[in-house]
Amino acid sequence: MTFCKICGRTVVKGSVLCQYHQSALDSLHTSYEAWKKASGVSWKEYIEKLCQLEETGRWVFDVAEQLKSGDDLSAPS
Amino acid sequence: MVITEKPTAAKRIAHALDENKSPTEVKKRGASYYECKRENDDLVVVYALGHLFELKQTVKGWTYPRMETSWVPRYEVEKKATQIKPIINLIKKLAKDVDSFVVATDYDIEGSLIGYLTLKHACNADPEQAHRMFFSTLTDSEIQSAYDNMAGSLNFPMIAAGQVRHEIDWLYGINLTRALTLAVKNTAGWFKIVSTGRVQGPTLSFVAEREQQINLFVPNPFWVIHAKTMHNNIEIELEYSKKRIETRNESDSIVGDLDGQTAHVDSINKKISTQQPHPPFNLSTLQSEAYRHFGFKPSRTLAIAQSLYLDAVISYPRTSSEKLPETIDLKKIISGLGKMKSYAGMTKQVLQKGNLTPVQGKKSDPAHPAIHPTGSKPTKRLTPSENKLYDLIVRRFLALFCEPAEKEHLRADIKHEEHLLYLRGLRILKQGWMEFYGPYSKTNERELPDISEGDSLLLSPVSDEERYTQPPARFNPASLLKLLEQENLGTKATRARIVDSIKSRGYTMNDRFELSTLGYALFETLGKYMPNILSPELTRFLESEMEEIQQEKKDRESVLTEAKSNLLELLEDFKSQESEIGNELVTGLQRYWQSKEELGECPKCQEGTLRVIRSSKTGKRFVGCSNYSEGNCDQTFPLPQKGDITPLDTVCPHCGYIMFQVTSGRRKWETCINWTECLGRKDELKALEERRNKQDKKTEGEEK
Numbered sequence: 001m002t003f004c005k006i007c008g009r010t011v012v013k014g015s016v017l018c019q020y021h022q023s024a025l026d027s028l029h030t031s032y033e034a035w036k037k038a039s040g041v042s043w044k045e046y047i048e049k050l051c052q053l054e055e056t057g058r059w060v061f062d063v064a065e066q067l068k069s070g071d072d073l074s075a076p077s
Numbered sequence: 078m079v080i081t082e083k084p085t086a087a088k089r090i091a092h093a094l095d096e097n098k099s100p101t102e103v104k105k106r107g108a109s110y111y112e113c114k115r116e117n118d119d120l121v122v123v124y125a126l127g128h129l130f131e132l133k134q135t136v137k138g139w140t141y142p143r144m145e146t147s148w149v150p151r152y153e154v155e156k157k158a159t160q161i162k163p164i165i166n167l168i169k170k171l172a173k174d175v176d177s178f179v180v181a182t183d184y185d186i187e188g189s190l191i192g193y194l195t196l197k198h199a200c201n202a203d204p205e206q207a208h209r210m211f212f213s214t215l216t217d218s219e220i221q222s223a224y225d226n227m228a229g230s231l232n233f234p235m236i237a238a239g240q241v242r243h244e245i246d247w248l249y250g251i252n253l254t255r256a257l258t259l260a261v262k263n264t265a266g267w268f269k270i271v272s273t274g275r276v277q278g279p280t281l282s283f284v285a286e287r288e289q290q291i292n293l294f295v296p297n298p299f300w301v302i303h304a305k306t307m308h309n310n311i312e313i314e315l316e317y318s319k320k321r322i323e324t325r326n327e328s329d330s331i332v333g334d335l336d337g338q339t340a341h342v343d344s345i346n347k348k349i350s351t352q353q354p355h356p357p358f359n360l361s362t363l364q365s366e367a368y369r370h371f372g373f374k375p376s377r378t379l380a381i382a383q384s385l386y387l388d389a390v391i392s393y394p395r396t397s398s399e400k401l402p403e404t405i406d407l408k409k410i411i412s413g414l415g416k417m418k419s420y421a422g423m424t425k426q427v428l429q430k431g432n433l434t435p436v437q438g439k440k441s442d443p444a445h446p447a448i449h450p451t452g453s454k455p456t457k458r459l460t461p462s463e464n465k466l467y468d469l470i471v472r473r474f475l476a477l478f479c480e481p482a483e484k485e486h487l488r489a490d491i492k493h494e495e496h497l498l499y500l501r502g503l504r505i506l507k508q509g510w511m512e513f514y515g516p517y518s519k520t521n522e523r524e525l526p527d528i529s530e531g532d533s534l535l536l537s538p539v540s541d542e543e544r545y546t547q548p549p550a551r552f553n554p555a556s557l558l559k560l561l562e563q564e565n566l567g568t569k570a571t572r573a574r575i576v577d578s579i580k581s582r583g584y585t586m587n588d589r590f591e592l593s594t595l596g597y598a599l600f601e602t603l604g605k606y607m608p609n610i611l612s613p614e615l616t617r618f619l620e621s622e623m624e625e626i627q628q629e630k631k632d633r634e635s636v637l638t639e640a641k642s643n644l645l646e647l648l649e650d651f652k653s654q655e656s657e658i659g660n661e662l663v664t665g666l667q668r669y670w671q672s673k674e675e676l677g678e679c680p681k682c683q684e685g686t687l688r689v690i691r692s693s694k695t696g697k698r699f700v701g702c703s704n705y706s707e708g709n710c711d712q713t714f715p716l717p718q719k720g721d722i723t724p725l726d727t728v729c730p731h732c733g734y735i736m737f738q739v740t741s742g743r744r745k746w747e748t749c750i751n752w753t754e755c756l757g758r759k760d761e762l763k764a765l766e767e768r769r770n771k772q773d774k775k776t777e778g779e780e781k
Contacts, residue, residue: 008668020289023293031297034297035298038325039298039543050295055547056294056296057291057295060293060294
């Protein structure tokens with residue numbers, strides 16, 4: 001696949017996402033540690049919460065929605 | 078011949094210079110000039126309309142690179158500039174009988190260049206022989222003094238700096254815009270102007286980088302503690318000493334420790350602080366304050382300030398200075414203001430105190446002092462916007478002569494075991510300058526309740542609230558302008574226009590500079606293929622070169638030659654990647670149009686896409702199905718004919734049809750494409766009908 005699963009932009013090497021959505025996915029993973037420490041939420045609860053918050057950035061929201069719907073965002077091996 | 082910059086300035090200058098204060102306006106074929114007499118001099122005062130001459134390429138063809146230019150009358154470049162021709166013709170004719178020329182345009186880079194070009198190309202005169210008047214206000218006394226003490230020559234380094242700024246801006250703006258536009262045309266066959274420029278590129282980059290930070294933002298949770306207590310039957314809200322609690326566990330434990338417990342007032346601390354008046358306004362602080370208090374865009378503030386300057390009620394607004402030099406007769410200005418009812422009380426107080434040493438700021442400008450009132454009464458009735466800005470300037474000016482404000486900050490420390498809570502109070506002990514600047518400098522005073530050290534307080538209820546960190550704020554016109562100033566990009570005269578252009582080109586949406594898909598496409602493409610255009614470094618380097626011309630450290634020719642050679646290299650690089658650049662821009666444009674014009678799947682055929690269409694017969698817009706042209710679907714919906722339409726991702730809660738937003742002036746509202754039939758929107762429709770009828774009656778009344 002050469003186009004981002006979410007927005008149709010060209011994907012970055014080794015990913016199914018464009019540079020923006022890949023960065024959002026990376027931020028999402030990094031921030032989970034802080035959330036887990038702060039409130040002990042599970043990954044699923046965390047993703048659901050991010051989908052509800054209006055502070056969540058657009059690209060982060062797109063990725064969270066995708067994950068919520070059970071979509072696999074890891075690159076095909 | 079006295080050459081001025083605008084008709085209003087010409088009228089003022091002629092009036093100030095004429096011995097009898099009644100110059101004659103002579104009108105000739107769509108233009109005019111003033112005749113006046115001052116001692117032995119018979120004067121003709123003529124005016125330009127901003128720039129009368131503009132740059133034009135000498136080699137024909139809408140292509141790039143185009144490096145050679147010449148100055149031509151503005152009407153040859155701008156079709157709409159029809160008023161320019163009679164003015165140039167009149168100046169040309171009058172100049173034949175003139176023995177001496179005086180430039181009395183604004184004393185800044187643009188004004189100096191306007192005077193120089195008018196002399197050279199309209200008067201056919203030798204600029205080396207011309208004289209120069211310097212003034213910062215258009216009051217009679219300053220104009221007369223500027224005429225009596227005029228300089229024997231023009232400021233040629235300033236003119237050269239102005240000339241090279243126009244030349245470099247033209248070279249970068251025209252060539253890069255054509256390169257981008259032609260890349261799109263050669264790829265998809267569409268002609269859509271895609272512009273960028275020397276300062277516009279970095280400005281777009283600032284907006285795009287902020288947008289990226291916002292889009293990538295992951296909010297983090299934190300907790301705040303709310304604690305209340307009753308004292309003398311009054312409910313008091315206390316502030317927990319740690320503003321943000323990082324974990325839920327810690328927050329829960331604080332609430333558990335404090336709720337229903339008794340705390341005691343450990344100490345009450347007082348601190349007195351003084352606050353000096355704000356320094357006098359320069360253009361950027363005026364623009365920022367006007368946006369904060371009145372919501373004026375920087376370009377609007379500049380236009381209003383310019384109008385106040387032309388009415389001689391404030392000094393020249395395009396200044397960086399925050400200083401009022403000793404040469405200004407402050408007492409005269411304050412006495413003048415005292416003749417106006419609104420300021421009589423304040424001026425009386427200032428004059429009574431006798432201390433006329435104003436507070437000064439740090440920034441200076443060799444050409445003009447800080448913005449200040451002249452003390453002259455307006456000759457016309459000021460518009461509400463002019464009144465607001467004038468009041469802001471006058472109050473800021475009068476506040477400069479006042480004493481500092483004195484504030485008492487009180488803080489009661491309330492303790493329970495290891496937990497510390499605060500109760501704060503703020504009292505203004507002495508208003509000082511805030512008394513004059515009051516409407517624009519509000520302080521919320523908070524009385525500290527009547528408590529004493531050792532008092533016991535029952536903490537109840539104590540609770541916590543989960544909150545989330547906030548993304549960085551988007552730019553507003555004032556904050557973007559401030560950033561350009563901090564980064565030394567553009568000039569005080571051009572920044573407001575550049576900020577506006579980012580929006581008018583469709584690169585951003587809404588008042589808060591939200592990047593559009595088109596803005597993203599341009600930013601991404603330039604970032605990938607021509608990062609120099611987005612970098613502030615290149616334009617900052619060119620700015621410093623221009624400054625060095627003004628300081629006579631460099632000459633215009635060498636700076637221009639270097640700029641052309643760098644640009645040629647850039648354009649060659651562009652040409653070699655034109656098809657890749659074109660492809661990316663075309664994709665971005667498609668996405669942009671899609672976001673502006675597509676309203677989702679057609680509810681009737683469920684195959685086509687609903688689009689905003691404009692009827693070629695009536696010119697009216699409506700929503701239609703993309704399958705219409707194939708004869709497969711005739712679904713249409715009416716659209717409001719006024720305002721900008723933005724499709725939304727939501728559906729109508731009443732009928733389930735897709736929603737869109739209409740922005741008309743400052744009014745914004747959301748409705749669904751089925752708005753004329755939707756049962757949930759009957760009231761909206763009725764209100765619209767009423768508004769229309771009202772408007773029709775008003776128009777009828779005006780026509781009668």
